[in-house]
Amino acid sequence: MSHARRERILALAALGRGVLARLAVLREVSTLLGEVILAIGRLLRGKARFDRADAWAVVQASGAGALGVVSLVNLLVGAILAFVGAVQLLKFGAGQFVADLVSIATVREMAAVITAVVLSGRTGAAFAARIATMQGNEEVDALKTLGVSPVEFLVLPRVLALTLMTPLLYAYACAVGLLGGWAVSAGMLDLSSHLYWSRSADALAGTHFVLGAGKSLAFGFLVAFAGCFHGLRAGRNAAAVGEATTRAVVSGIVGVIVIDAVFALCAYALDV
Amino acid sequence: MSANTPAIVVHGLRMAYGSKLIQEEVSFEVAKGSVFIIMGGSGCGKSTLLKHLIGLMPPAAGQVLYGDHDYWLADEAARDAIRRRFGVLFQGAALFSTMTLAENVMLPMKLNGDRRQSAAEQRERAETLLELVGLSAAADLLPNEISGGMKKRAGLARALALEPEYLFLDEPSAGLDPISSRKLDELILDLRERTGAAVVVVTHELPSLFAIGDDGIFLDAVSKRPIARGAPKQLLESCDHPFVHAFLRREVPPEDVEDGRE
Ligand SMILES: Nc1ncnc2c1ncn2[C@@H]1O[C@H](COP(=O)(O)OP(=O)(O)OP(=O)(O)O)[C@@H](O)[C@H]1O
Ligand SMILES: [Mg+2]
Numbered sequence: 328m329s330h331a332r333r334e335r336i337l338a339l340a341a342l343g344r345g346v347l348a349r350l351a352v353l354r355e356v357s358t359l360l361g362e363v364i365l366a367i368g369r370l371l372r373g374k375a376r377f378d379r380a381d382a383w384a385v386v387q388a389s390g391a392g393a394l395g396v397v398s399l400v401n402l403l404v405g406a407i408l409a410f411v412g413a414v415q416l417l418k419f420g421a422g423q424f425v426a427d428l429v430s431i432a433t434v435r436e437m438a439a440v441i442t443a444v445v446l447s448g449r450t451g452a453a454f455a456a457r458i459a460t461m462q463g464n465e466e467v468d469a470l471k472t473l474g475v476s477p478v479e480f481l482v483l484p485r486v487l488a489l490t491l492m493t494p495l496l497y498a499y500a501c502a503v504g505l506l507g508g509w510a511v512s513a514g515m516l517d518l519s520s521h522l523y524w525s526r527s528a529d530a531l532a533g534t535h536f537v538l539g540a541g542k543s544l545a546f547g548f549l550v551a552f553a554g555c556f557h558g559l560r561a562g563r564n565a566a567a568v569g570e571a572t573t574r575a576v577v578s579g580i581v582g583v584i585v586i587d588a589v590f591a592l593c594a595y596a597l598d599v
Numbered sequence: 600m601s602a603n604t605p606a607i608v609v610h611g612l613r614m615a616y617g618s619k620l621i622q623e624e625v626s627f628e629v630a631k632g633s634v635f636i637i638m639g640g641s642g643c644g645k646s647t648l649l650k651h652l653i654g655l656m657p658p659a660a661g662q663v664l665y666g667d668h669d670y671w672l673a674d675e676a677a678r679d680a681i682r683r684r685f686g687v688l689f690q691g692a693a694l695f696s697t698m699t700l701a702e703n704v705m706l707p708m709k710l711n712g713d714r715r716q717s718a719a720e721q722r723e724r725a726e727t728l729l730e731l732v733g734l735s736a737a738a739d740l741l742p743n744e745i746s747g748g749m750k751k752r753a754g755l756a757r758a759l760a761l762e763p764e765y766l767f768l769d770e771p772s773a774g775l776d777p778i779s780s781r782k783l784d785e786l787i788l789d790l791r792e793r794t795g796a797a798v799v800v801v802t803h804e805l806p807s808l809f810a811i812g813d814d815g816i817f818l819d820a821v822s823k824r825p826i827a828r829g830a831p832k833q834l835l836e837s838c839d840h841p842f843v844h845a846f847l848r849r850e851v852p853p854e855d856v857e858d859g860r861e
Contacts, residue, residue, distance in 0.1 A: 376710060381697060465693035472653050472687045473710050474679050 359556055362478040363486055370487075375479050382484035389450045389485075389551075390492035394499070400445055401500040404437050405429055405507025413516050422516045426526035429508030434535045438500035440587055443546035446493060447579030451554035454485050455575035458558025459568040467559070482555040486548060493547025494540045501539065534599045542590050546583050553579040604666065606631045606765060606797035607652065612661035614647050621647050624824050625661070627816050632795040634787060636808045636815035636831055638846070643820035645801040646690050649767055652799065653687050654678060665765070683711050686763030690770055690801075692754035694742040700753045701725045701738040707760040728756040731786065733779065748774040755783070759790070766790070766798045772807050784810050805849060809835070817843050 369375040412428040458481055461467050467477050505527060512518040554575040561571035605628035612625040621644040629635040637645045650656040652663060654670060663670045665681045673681070694703050704725035708716060716724075729738050732752035737745055745753070751774055758766060768787070772780040784807050791798055802808050808815070808831045817827035817834065819842065827834055827843045835847045845852035 378706075384697075461696075464696065465689040465691050466695055468650075468655050469687070469689060469693040469695070471655060472682060472685055473707055474682045475710055 366479045366483045377480045377484050385484050386488040389489045397496050398503050401503040402507040404441050405504035406511045408432050409508040409511035425512050426523045427530040430527035430530050433504035434501050434539050438504050439497050439539045439543040442496050442500045443583040444580055447550045451550040451575050451579040452572045454554030455558040455571045459561035459571035462561050463563050486551040489551035490547040493543045497543035549582045550579045608664040610662045613659040615659040622823050629797045633813040634798045634811045636812040637801045639818035640820055643818045684764040686758035686766045688754045688758045688768045692750035696742050699739050704728055704757045704760050732756045766796050768800045770801050772804050787811055
């Protein structure tokens with residue numbers, strides 16, 4: 328066999344292995360997804376077994392605990408939008424449209440995406456680290472020998488808590504983002520507060536909120552799922568916790584952006 | 600099931616992580632009310648064997664029978680019924696890090712125990728068990744606030760929470776001082792007498808395995824097979840395999856069998 332031909336075959340074999348590995352991950356993802364759905368079913372029938380105190384701690388950590396950083400980041404993003412918009416719009420003497428720009432961009436896109444990215448780095452990472460550590464300490468094994476499904480005990484409360492908390496955080500992030508935009512418009516453009524808020528109210532329609540809230544529901548699920556998935560998949564050494572966390576954050580953020588793009592396409596196609 | 604059917608039967612077990620073979624042709628029986636010791640050098644697969652016994656890892660081949668049930672062929676309900684009779688102490692204790700020791704011991708009662716038992720009764724039982732392992736003062740501490748040996752003992756208390764019929768202990772005396780270790784041996788023997796449980800213990804500790812072992816198996820990392828079967832005391836007298844001989848006398852094995860083993 329010629330050298331070049333051999334090289335080509337080896338490259339092809341490597342490609343094949345890569346594809347198979349990806350497919351295996353896909354299978355693991357769908358297995359966990361199925362298990363989560365079954366666990367939700369058991370929860371609805373009142374049969375799911377998990378630790379209430381633990382679930383409550385998760386709700387607090389992923390909701391109220393995230394308020395500070397969600398506020399800061401969304402306030403700044405609102406301000407940045409106003410800033411960028413103002414520089415361009417002032418050239419056309421259309422300064423007052425800054426309010427339209429900030430409000431639509433915030434409610435439709437930024438509040439949901441930015442909040443999800445923050446949650447991925449904060450809460451998704453924490454989920455992965457926690458579950459990976461439990462994996463390393465044999466705590467997950469101990470749960471299994473007690474006849475408890477780790478999906479029910481660890482994944483279900485986390486996925487539910489974050490899925491339900493993210494839309495709430497989104498609503499809050501909208502308010503803070505608009506506030507950031509207002510601060511810049513009032514300070515830099517001398518746009519009256521009244522005009523800013525009334526233009527915003529005119530520009531915003533219910534569909535914007537529905538779209539944003541719908542997305543954040545999906546984002547919350549995705550971020551929590553990615554965190555738990557990589558935590559459960561972690562190896563059993565100390566380095567594994569770091570790896571699981573990194574993977575959870577990366578796949579969380581990439582997933583959020585991809586889902587956002589899908590939503591944007593659908594919204595465009597449906598003309599909403 | 601007659602009175603002298605073994606509690607656990609392992610037949611032709613082959614254990615592997617993926618394509619990496621750990622042990623094969625492992626067969627033994629554990630009688631009711633006896634202490635069975637799993638011996639062998641570090642890394643030979645003792646903890647892995649326990650994982651197969653307690654339903655955490657399916658065998659590559661072979662069977663694990665509890666009474667008349669082949670664990671790995673049984674349906675989920677039957678497995679669950681078997682698992683409820685287990686008490687397991689993991690090598691690293693595996694305490695739940697967000698729960699206090701008392702809560703750790705109460706968790707099996709909450710999940711699998713008698714539903715009529717009140718929280719106060721569970722707490723009382725947890726305290727009794729913690730006292731049994733000498734940890735009554737630490738009941739409200741978190742696992743990261745106690746030492747390694749204390750974790751081991753707390754893990755044992757948790758394993759005993761539901762009066763198990765099958766008790767699995769992975770190196771219970773590792774990290775314990777000689778006195779605590781001795782007390783632990785007595786606790787295990789007492790438990791065996793009182794409850795008739797089948798106890799499977801992984802241990803390296805010579806005084807302990809001679810004191811409590813009714814039967815045992817010796818795994819070998821090089822041939823990846825068991826190399827001796829029988830009560831540790833008997834193996835000490837009659838086993839002529841050089842590695843087992845050296846192991847049980849705490850000697851350096853002859854050069855020719857030493858390589859590859861730790
Ligand atoms: N998850 C795993 N994946 C691959 N190999 C593993 C895994 N866990 C353990 N092993 C390998 O299996 C072998 C047996 O491990 P095991 O933990 O059963 O040893 P052991 O006899 O309990 O050792 P020790 O006395 O040190 O606890 C080791 O060589 C180890 O490298
Ligand atoms: Mg071990």
